[in-house]
Amino acid sequence: MHDTPQGGRTLPGRRSGVRRAFAASLTGTALEWYDFAVYSAAAALVFGDLFFPSEDPLTGTLLAFSTYAVGYVSRPLGGLVFGRLGDVIGRKKVLIATLILIGVATFLIGVLPTYSTIGVAAPIALVVLRFAQGVGVGGEWGGAVLLSSEFGDPRRRGFYASAAQVGPPAGNLLANGVLAALGALLTEAQFESWGWRVAFLLSGVLVGFGLWIRAKLEETPVFKAMEAEKTRPEAPVREVFTTQPRALIAAMLCRVGPDVLYAMFTVFVLTYATQELDMSRGSALAAVLIGSSLQVFLIPLAGAVSDGINRRLLYGVSAVAAGVWPFVFFPLAGTGWPALAAGVVVGLAIHSFLYGPQAAFIAEQFSPRLRYTGSSLAYTLAGIIGGAIAPLLFTTLLSAYGSWLPLALYIAVAATVSVAGVFLGRDPDAAVEEDARLAEPAAAGTVPTG
Template sequence: MHDSPQVAEAAAARRSGARRAFAASLTGTALEWYDFAVYSAAAALVFGDLFFPSEDPLTGTLLAFSTYAVGYVSRPLGGFVFGRLGDVIGRKKVLIATLVLIGAATFLIGVLPSYDTMGVAAPAILVLLRFAQGVGVGGEWGGAVLLSSEFGDPKRRGFYASAAQVGPPAGNLMANGVLAALGVALTEEQFESWGWRVAFLLSGALVGFGLWIRAKLEETPVFKAMEAEQTRPETPIREVFTTQPRALTAAILCRVAPDVLYAMFTVFVLTYATEELDMSRGSALTAVLVGSSLQVFLIPLAGAVSDRVDRRVLYGVSAVAAGIWPFVFFPMADAGWFALAAGVVVGLAIHSFLYGPQAAFIAEQFSPRLRYTGSSLAYTLAGIIGGAVAPLLFTALLSAYDSWLPLALYIALTVVVTLVGVLLGRDASHAIEEDAQLAVTAPRPDDAPAKSL
């Protein structure tokens, strides 16, 4: 029996909406992570001298990484505020607000005078702007995941949700590419004096492009269905903590190891290569650039693979590989740049097969009406115990023991934590069933538009 023209038209419209949402999720998240990654790279390379002067370069680096951590610590505020709003007023409006917030903060960092000009006010303002970046990213991730996955087929949630996961490596690729180009074009003195600011100021134009894309999107079908049924939560944060504690715990723990692994191979590796292996700044950035470029393709591939195999099993196997690889990477990195670059590529490839399925796995832990809040809280709270402290601990452990072994053991410990989260989590079938039930009441394209809030 053939579908009616109306059904076929509705299906085509949904596919078109899914493609637009995938692009909007990817580009918007990439732009926000460009801003975040520019700061991360600058913290490793120049912020220690410019904003935290000290006779001991390691001390300056530690202080610079402390401001890096502020961007993670502030994420839960973004998760609480914007996550709640995403389940109450809609995904689209919140995603526009988070993009504006992080873009403005990044632009202002680009014009912030250094410690030599402003004294202690300079690092204080830098920390405040970094805090604003973290708030924006904290509210961004959950919405970006839902923006793409709620337009797509629930049975392909792994692929569609991976659009938001491509954002970090794509943003990291753009950020490190810009910094690498500036490092080649400018002298060391020019780069440290004003060249690094160019990468921050570019965010103004990039954010404008992202806003243009997101403003053209409609609200997601899932949120429209919740509006039609009038099932939007009034107190989503309280509901998540009281009704879905296991889901929240599983979602938090499953993120820890991927965050730490990413911090190692995109942030700390820059410090390790330049200070421990005596490589140039440009060489270290190039290694990260190569790994990040491959992630842009590997992450959606991993998401698609997770739609065809058991998502939890794929996640668990990838986590075990993440625990083993650092014990191989550090010895081989001593052999020179090519060995370092190969090690970074493999490390980020392993991360891809964690990060690609991760968005779908986390979203599937929560019911549709609490997904933005639950996903945002899990993402941001995990960041505090994962990515926020990782560069600090890596630096402190290396300083204390003068050996890579404690760093590798630390990563292995976080893998154990993540495996516990995977075991606690539920599989995809529950979420697919919930979405199917909600889709019955979703407004059709020819229905009256949902009431604006």
């Protein structure tokens, strides 16, 4: 029996499934992003010295951020492989596979010898493991979004889909919290010698917890309906490119600005604060920690707000704010730590009002039968031109010009790209009707419970 949304309600028989799916989407994505975020922080703080030794600290950081970018460049492979599988064999099986992949890769980074021990093999192995992380994350996002949103009322998709969006700040919060605690408990030498490894080795415990939660879930009602009606696509990747190119382009463009903004206020700000503003590592991490903790609440709030007003309008206004804020932040940050922390909090608050509605907005660009593939492709391909190169470009621009102005201009351009994507996207109301039509055949001949 498949209970379906009727009249904008989530039927009682599905409510427990909605709660479980929301929790599984949030916790699983948070655990994967813990793995991804702990690498990002380590790249900014210690990987330059340990895996890419150089006489110039900025050059070592630049090389470390190159491996950071690999995690984004490999995402499209994950989006292609796992996105297709998600539309063909189901959301649940794919999400278990992605969690295992990224967890194993992160654990292995924690035991990886450094350059001083095995020479050039160390950075090569680091790149390979980072590549595997990116493949896992590339296949994770689209499925995590659908896992929660396809169980719930389509008219509240902004809130339900935001479960997956809470994952990055929650994972980032956990990662930076662990690193900050290690930094406070250990000396500088201890942290650089072995302390950073503890954060990576914790991944094994966290992934086990995430697998336990996801294994208890059923497949989503929308996918079950596709199975019952035999409407699953045979070649979803080709169909997305041939039948829904505008949706793919719109979804890709709208992601660029938030990706660049997030890279600034969670990754590069650590380098900027320590190397340009002469602040301690702990102070820089604390600023990110505060901003990320607020995002855990702001993102679902923004998703819920987008259900009550025009989602595209909220996204567009937030994108404009993202382009303007860096011109305020950089002069402000130079006046001291309180100003830096406040600037990071505002930057991540703006990001929340982009990121909260983003999952629903992107999913609604595609028809239900191609939604996993389309969403995954948009997410991963946009990551290459957005988040992948952002820390690298931030570092290069700062090194070349010695000024924050080119950094702010770069973020403004990225935000403008997102505004273009919002205008190109379609009105999301049509997606509600699509879900209703898709769900009806699966419920034919059944009486909803409650």
